[in-house]
Amino acid sequence: MKCPQCNYNQRRKRQGIKCIQCGYVFVFDPLRNDPVLDYRMANMIKKASSNDTQYFTPDMLYGLFLRYRKHDHLFYTAVVLLIISAISGIMSFNVDTANAKSYTIISLFFFIPSILYYISYRYKKVHNYLSRKDFDKALQKWQKNSILSSYKLIETPGLRPPPDWKEKDIFSYGVEKIIILDNNLSVDLMIKNNEHVNAKALIISSTGYPKYLKPILKKILAEQTDIPIVLLHGSSRQAHTVVQQFKNKTGIDLNNYTLQIPGYTAEQLKEIKYLQNYPPEVRHKLSLDMLPYAATIGLFSLSAALLAEEFNKSSALAYIIEDDDFE
Amino acid sequence: MDAIFGYIGLHAPPLCQSMYAQLQHRGSDYHFIEQDHYAFGFIQTPLSWQQAQHHGLYEDANLIIAIAGFFTHTQTTMTPAQIAHLYKKHGIEALTQLSGAFVLSIYDKQRKHLCLMRDGAGQRTLYYSIWNKRIYFAVEPKAIHQLPGFSRRLRPASLAQYFSFSFIPEQYTMLENIYELRPGYYFSWNLSTQQQQLQRYFFFEKDASNTTAPHSWQQAFLHLFHETVADRLPHQKEVGVFLSGGLDSSIVTAELTQHQAAHTIHTFTLHFGKKYYHELDYARMLAKHCGTQHHELLLNPKNFLQRIQDIIWRLDDPIGDPITVPNYELAAFATQHVDWIFNGEGGDPCFGGPKNFGMLLQHWYGGLHRSKDFREHAYLTSFKKAYDDLPLLLSPAMQAAYSRQHDLIALLTPYFNTSQAENFLDKLMAMNIHLKGAHLILPKVERMLASHHLPALSPLFDDRMVVFSQCLPSQLKLSHGQEKHILKQCFANKIPQAIIDRPKNGMRVPVHFWFKGEMRRYAKHILSPKEINKAGIFQAERVKQLLQYDVAERNKRYGLKLWMLLTFEIWRRQVIEKE
Numbered sequence: 001m002k003c004p005q006c007n008y009n010q011r012r013k014r015q016g017i018k019c020i021q022c023g024y025v026f027v028f029d030p031l032r033n034d035p036v037l038d039y040r041m042a043n044m045i046k047k048a049s050s051n052d053t054q055y056f057t058p059d060m061l062y063g064l065f066l067r068y069r070k071h072d073h074l075f076y077t078a079v080v081l082l083i084i085s086a087i088s089g090i091m092s093f094n095v096d097t098a099n100a101k102s103y104t105i106i107s108l109f110f111f112i113p114s115i116l117y118y119i120s121y122r123y124k125k126v127h128n129y130l131s132r133k134d135f136d137k138a139l140q141k142w143q144k145n146s147i148l149s150s151y152k153l154i155e156t157p158g159l160r161p162p163p164d165w166k167e168k169d170i171f172s173y174g175v176e177k178i179i180i181l182d183n184n185l186s187v188d189l190m191i192k193n194n195e196h197v198n199a200k201a202l203i204i205s206s207t208g209y210p211k212y213l214k215p216i217l218k219k220i221l222a223e224q225t226d227i228p229i230v231l232l233h234g235s236s237r238q239a240h241t242v243v244q245q246f247k248n249k250t251g252i253d254l255n256n257y258t259l260q261i262p263g264y265t266a267e268q269l270k271e272i273k274y275l276q277n278y279p280p281e282v283r284h285k286l287s288l289d290m291l292p293y294a295a296t297i298g299l300f301s302l303s304a305a306l307l308a309e310e311f312n313k314s315s316a317l318a319y320i321i322e323d324d325d326f327e
Numbered sequence: 328m329d330a331i332f333g334y335i336g337l338h339a340p341p342l343c344q345s346m347y348a349q350l351q352h353r354g355s356d357y358h359f360i361e362q363d364h365y366a367f368g369f370i371q372t373p374l375s376w377q378q379a380q381h382h383g384l385y386e387d388a389n390l391i392i393a394i395a396g397f398f399t400h401t402q403t404t405m406t407p408a409q410i411a412h413l414y415k416k417h418g419i420e421a422l423t424q425l426s427g428a429f430v431l432s433i434y435d436k437q438r439k440h441l442c443l444m445r446d447g448a449g450q451r452t453l454y455y456s457i458w459n460k461r462i463y464f465a466v467e468p469k470a471i472h473q474l475p476g477f478s479r480r481l482r483p484a485s486l487a488q489y490f491s492f493s494f495i496p497e498q499y500t501m502l503e504n505i506y507e508l509r510p511g512y513y514f515s516w517n518l519s520t521q522q523q524q525l526q527r528y529f530f531f532e533k534d535a536s537n538t539t540a541p542h543s544w545q546q547a548f549l550h551l552f553h554e555t556v557a558d559r560l561p562h563q564k565e566v567g568v569f570l571s572g573g574l575d576s577s578i579v580t581a582e583l584t585q586h587q588a589a590h591t592i593h594t595f596t597l598h599f600g601k602k603y604y605h606e607l608d609y610a611r612m613l614a615k616h617c618g619t620q621h622h623e624l625l626l627n628p629k630n631f632l633q634r635i636q637d638i639i640w641r642l643d644d645p646i647g648d649p650i651t652v653p654n655y656e657l658a659a660f661a662t663q664h665v666d667w668i669f670n671g672e673g674g675d676p677c678f679g680g681p682k683n684f685g686m687l688l689q690h691w692y693g694g695l696h697r698s699k700d701f702r703e704h705a706y707l708t709s710f711k712k713a714y715d716d717l718p719l720l721l722s723p724a725m726q727a728a729y730s731r732q733h734d735l736i737a738l739l740t741p742y743f744n745t746s747q748a749e750n751f752l753d754k755l756m757a758m759n760i761h762l763k764g765a766h767l768i769l770p771k772v773e774r775m776l777a778s779h780h781l782p783a784l785s786p787l788f789d790d791r792m793v794v795f796s797q798c799l800p801s802q803l804k805l806s807h808g809q810e811k812h813i814l815k816q817c818f819a820n821k822i823p824q825a826i827i828d829r830p831k832n833g834m835r836v837p838v839h840f841w842f843k844g845e846m847r848r849y850a851k852h853i854l855s856p857k858e859i860n861k862a863g864i865f866q867a868e869r870v871k872q873l874l875q876y877d878v879a880e881r882n883k884r885y886g887l888k889l890w891m892l893l894t895f896e897i898w899r900r901q902v903i904e905k906e
Contacts, residue, residue: 046879047879050879050880050881051879051880051881053715053880053881053882054881158694159692159693159694159695160693160694161693162690162691162692162693163693165690165751167749167750167751167754168749168750169750169751169752169801170687170690170691170751171687171691172752172801172802173683173684173687173752173801173802173805173806173807173808174805174806174807174808174809175684175688175808176684176808176830177808191692191695192695193881194689194708196688196691196692197685197686197688197689197705197709198685200684200685200688200808201688202688202691210692210694213691216691220808223807224807224808227808
């Protein structure tokens with residue numbers, strides 16, 4: 001097992017669970033069949049937090065574990081075996097009868113395993129993934145015991161009213177758009193990562209969280225009757241149920257406003273190549289945070305018209321992600 | 328564009344010719360007054376400018392005056408001789424009432440006292456340096472830093488500021504011991520006592536609080552805008568406008584059509600090819616609406632890479648905004664048609680630019696960890712340059728040579744703590760005018776246009792407009808999620824509604840894609856590990872990651888960071904290494 005701190009390749013049986021090079025104490029133990037090891041967990045967290053420069057949620061991290069599954073070696077082995085088999089097959093037609101038989105046998109010898117490898121690859125791609133339950137346990141253990149635990153992980157919603165600013169005009173000018181997310185934790189994620197600043201938007205959840213913003217939201221809606229409202233929800237929910245929940249919790253009927261609902265049904269997600277490693281059952285109950293982060297941001301950064309045109313195309317996410325870096 | 332330069336100091340060997348040699352791209356018609364211990368130079372613009380009587384050199388028994396630029400408002404007919412008369416009668420205080428786009432130097436021979444002055448908004452720029460008991464001044468730093476004996480040492484704090492803002496704020500430049508005179512300031516220096524004083528005279532925030540509200544802000548704006556455009560118009564000549572398709576340049580074009588009914592107005596729009604974001608449709612719509620003669624220019628690296636060294640030399644003190652090259656190229660193109668170019672610069676800083684909503688929204692949520700300087704940090708981050716990247720980008724030696732607290736945070740704190748503005752929005756606007764306006768927008772457009780002998784005519788950044796914008800109730804700047812509310816109100820029926828309603832996008836120079844394609848080889852050559860290690864300013868590993876588009880941190884912004892690195896590195900080799 002590889003040490004996440006110094007990259008030393010520790011031999012568990014002979015060298016124990018303390019890195020002999022840097023003293024790092026491993027949290028996960030392959031001998032106890034832990035579903036994930038320290039190096040992978042540290043790497044995934046590094047990715048989710050963009051090297052500790054971005055907040056992330058457990059869902060976001062789980063999405064990464066699903067996207068970066070390592071079954072490619074099975075696929076490539078299948079391809080290599082198939083190529084050898086094909087070459088042998090072709091050779092069998094070009095040599096004399098005595099040798100043709102040998103080439104045919106060689107061809108079959110490689111062809112059968114290539115099929116088996118491919119079946120194994122397909123099976124593992126669909127079925128062999130880290131379950132949510134195992135992931136949650138592993139993450140909890142990591143955060144509790146590892147010296148590399150991340151302070152960028154957001155586990156509970158924690159937004160409160162801001163202090164009383166000395167300037168009285170902080171809330172006076174409205175916003176360019178309103179973004180409604182289907183869960184409270186996603187709101188924390190977006191705010192802590194300053195996405196409301198980038199999108200010039202008020203971000204609130206479908207339960208009306210954070211509650212102190214309700215009067216400000218009502219004032220904006222009264223004054224900016226044509227303000228775009230972007231509603232984002234995971235694939236486990238339907239837009240109208242989110243709209244209904246918002247109405248129940250805040251008393252505001254979104255049907256009276258310009259509402260943009262850019263996608264997120266399981267069918268739409270299926271077409272996106274970035275998400276092809278997600279098992280179907282996960283795709284059907286996908287939370288917002290489990291999409292690539294740049295894609296979620298892109299969804300409320302881009303105009304509704306562009307989304308309508310682009311979202312179902314495979315290039316849509318690439319465009320969105322590139323746009324994130326566009327000066 | 329016209330220029331002034333010179334020096335004061337005992338027993339000075341003549342240097343006027345050397346200084347002029349660095350500024351000759353501004354014009355070939357120049358005049359000197361050169362004596363034992365002083366010299367003043369003036370470069371005449373080749374254009375016959377309606378306010379030509381304003382500028383030039385003046386000398387009598389007591390005074391020497393050098394003026395570049397023009398005056399506006401009630402001083403449109405002021406001559407250097409009248410300025411001398413005013414100065415003799417009332418002292419420097421009388422000159423603080425001047426309005427326009429100008430820089431001037433005035434030398435009192437008897438008192439051996441020199442005064443340098445820059446206009447209130449910062450439409451013109453002036454640099455100065457003192458060494459060996461001599462003061463040098465010029466409209467571009469290269470006229471000073473290329474002089475024999477000047478020690479060209481990099482100022483590490485400026486480097487950190489450049490990578491945070493993309494420009495260097497306040498009075499500093501990238502080199503130690505060359506200073507930019509701040510807008511609305513004058514600098515005085517006495518040859519005998521060597522005493523110096525930097526004094527602010529243009530307090531637009533205070534002027535704003537003393538102004539009585541007009542009956543109608545919309546009428547007042549239209550009247551003032553009419554004046555600021557009229558003050559800049561040449562008589563009986565065709566003029567051009569840099570028309571991006573955005574609101575600001577559109578209203579300038581619309582206003583010009585009111586003044587120039589008898590003459591053709593040329594509009595110039597630049598784009599980077601159909602595959603990149605462009606605003607050609609908006610620009611065409613406006614051009615058609617106003618009946619201008621419209622021109623479009625396609626710009627790609629193939630066109631400008633062979634000139635980039637020259638462009639950066641002309642730009643001089645580095646500005647890391649990639650818009651500099653489009654400005655330069657569009658100016659080169661426009662000179663084939665007109666001699667006077669208007670622009671829409673000033674609309675953002677004065678009437679509500681794109682940063683303000685973000686800065687306001689930084690205050691909407693609680694329960695977040697906020698340090699005591701979170702506003703300063705948020706403001707620095709709002710530039711979306713390489714502020715977060717400084718610890719990874721700069722070498723350890725460079726990091727040790729500047730203080731984040733002193734050189735970045737502390738220069739912003741006074742703007743947030745000021746008592747001159749009650750509203751947060753007004754504080755932000757004042758900051759934008761003082762910082763981005765005076766040190767990026769105006770110097771950039773001035774130097775890029777001056778390279779082609781064009782004056783930069785920015786009626787929305789007139790000093791009276793700056794005061795007006797501070798007086799304006801903040802709800803007329805930002806309102807109901809819209810920026811530049813008053814401009815939209817005033818021009819609602821004068822320009823196409825689509826331009827009023829469109830969201831602000833700015834000119835997106837596709838550097839992100841250029842550095843992956845057409846500019847990749849060039850950037851790799853200039854930013855090679857060997858050169859980076861030799862200079863010892865950056866961490867070669869980080870530069871390599873940027874060139875490979877392989878950065879793990881969140882704010883990647885490869886294109887912009889590479890552009891800033893490239894601009895700086897070319898400048899460093901030209902200026903410091905003298906390559």
